[in-house]
Amino acid sequence: xxxxxxxxxxxxxxxxxxxxxxxxxxxxxxxxxxxxxxxxxxxxxxxxxxxxxxxxxxxxxxxxxxxxxxxxxxxxxxxxxxxxxxxxxxxxxxxxxxxxxxxxxxxxxxxxxxxxxxxxxxxxxxxxxxxxxxxxxxxxxxxxxxxxxxxxxxxxxxxxxxxxxxxxxxxxxxxxxxxxxxxxxxxxxxxxxxxxxxxxxxxxxxxxxxxxxxxxxxxxxxxxxxxxxxxxxxxxxxxxxxxxxxxxxxxxxxxxxxxxxxxxxxxxxxxxxxxxxxxxxxxxxxxxxxxxxxxxxxxxxxxxxx
Numbered sequence: 009x010x011x012x013x014x015x016x017x018x019x020x021x022x023x024x025x026x027x028x029x030x031x032x033x034x035x036x037x038x039x040x041x042x043x044x045x046x047x048x049x050x051x052x053x054x055x056x057x058x059x060x061x062x063x064x065x066x067x068x069x070x071x072x073x074x075x076x077x078x079x080x081x082x083x084x085x086x087x088x089x090x091x092x093x094x095x096x097x098x099x100x101x102x103x104x105x106x107x108x109x110x111x112x113x114x115x116x117x118x119x120x121x122x123x124x125x126x127x128x129x130x131x132x133x134x135x136x137x138x139x140x141x142x143x144x145x146x147x148x149x150x151x152x153x154x155x156x157x158x159x160x161x162x163x164x165x166x167x168x169x170x171x172x173x174x175x176x177x178x179x180x181x182x183x184x185x186x187x188x189x190x191x192x193x194x195x196x197x198x199x200x201x202x203x204x205x206x207x208x209x210x211x212x213x214x215x216x217x218x219x220x221x222x223x224x225x226x227x228x229x230x231x232x233x234x235x236x237x238x239x240x241x242x243x244x245x246x247x248x249x250x251x252x253x254x255x256x257x258x259x260x261x262x263x264x265x266x267x268x269x270x271x272x273x274x275x276x277x278x279x280x281x282x283x284x285x286x287x288x289x290x291x292x293x294x295x296x297x298x299x300x301x302x303x304x305x306x307x308x309x310x311x312x313x314x
Contacts, residue, residue: 015042016303017244020290021104022046024242024310030054031101034092034234036085036227039065039110041072047104048076054101057092059083061134065110084134086223089230099236106244107224108306109133109214121214123188123206129181131210131217140213144181149173159221159249160212168194168209184210211247221249228257232282235313240285242310251289251307258284258311285310 015021021043027033029052035044038058048056056078060066063082070080083091085105092100113133114121120130120140129141144152149169156165171194172181181187188206195205215221231241245251261282265274289307296303 014300014302015039015046016106016108016300016306017290017292017296017308018043018046020308021106021242021244022050024285024290024308025102025104025240027051028054028101032097032099033057034059034088034100034103035106036088036103036231037106038069038080039106041069041080043104043106044069044078044080045072045076047102048073048078051077053077055079057081057088057095057097057100059085059088059091061085062110062113063135064116084223086227086230088227089234092234098234100234100239101236102240102242103231103234104242104244105224105227105231107220107250108244108246108302114302120184121210123184123204123210126183126185129184129187131214133218138217140187140217141180141182143213143216144172144187145176155216156209156212158212159215160208160210161248162208162212164195164199165209170194215249221253224250224253228254232261232311232313237313239313240310241313242285242308244306244308246305246307251309254309255289258282258309261311261313280314282311282313285312 027047027050031054033047033056035047035058038044038060044056044058054077058069058078058080061084066080066082073080081091109121113119117125117127120127131140152169152172153166156162156168168191171190175181175190191206191209192200199205235241243254245254262280262284264280265276265278267274267276289309292303292306
């Protein structure tokens with residue numbers, strides 16, 4: 009299957025990055041190369057470094073960016089500083105992170121991200137390390153419940169976790185449809201009418217398998233430090249946990265004096281390190297939502313380094 013992915017908030021990202029022809033840019037989530045292509049084609053003496061932990065994405069993006077001033081690297085974006093340092097790059101003019109799962113990853117059955125089709129229970133973006141099946145078949149009910157509750161905000165988390173533990177005592181849970189059926193049977197009938205009952209748990213497992221929130225938490229400060237003055241960090245999130253993390257961190261960068269209000273003069277000496285590109289997060293237009301339903305939860309936040 010060809011690696012296909014419709015780039016979310018494409019025009020909005022390019023506008024926010026305010027690309028300079030001689031600038032150095034990083035696309036930390038290359039995917040199929042959609043955002044990367046639009047960045048790279050605007051460069052003359054500049055350079056784009058496109059990173060992705062998925063080998064399939066690396067192959068697709070390399071093909072898409074052929075002939076452009078860009079290099080695709082197989083790496084998790086949390087390691088961007090180390091990866092760029094090896095290329096002699098210590099400062100950049102813009103960084104983009106699209107934190108969504110690609111359409112290819114969702115639609116390629118063998119990757120095991122979707123609960124709609126039978127496939128091995130995998131969900132590894134890097135195609136290496138611990139899989140969703142490993143977690144489902146080894147963690148305790150308490151540990152599984154915590155994942156479903158924290159990362160999926162699933163209100164029937166413990167009930168589902170108990171059913172999983174019960175089911176795997178008879179036979180290992182190996183496929184996406186097996187797990188989806190166990191989850192469906194664990195929730196009340198009324199809950200099954202509110203979208204697919206496995207959706208939240210599958211999201212939660214995917215986040216846990218790929219340590220998505222951990223990677224984001226670890227990269228935010230280092231990515232911001234990597235920026236030149238007036239450089240832009242733009243991040244597209246797809247669920248509230250990611251968005252909250254980005255929102256709080258960006259607010260921290262934009263905060264100046266932290267002295268108590270009753271101090272006559274500032275003694276902390278802190279000044280804002282960044283300014284928000286927009287007051288509110290940028291969301292998909294009605295036209296984009298019509299063309300790409302998977303963009304519905306996307307939010308773009310960008311910050312400019314001072």
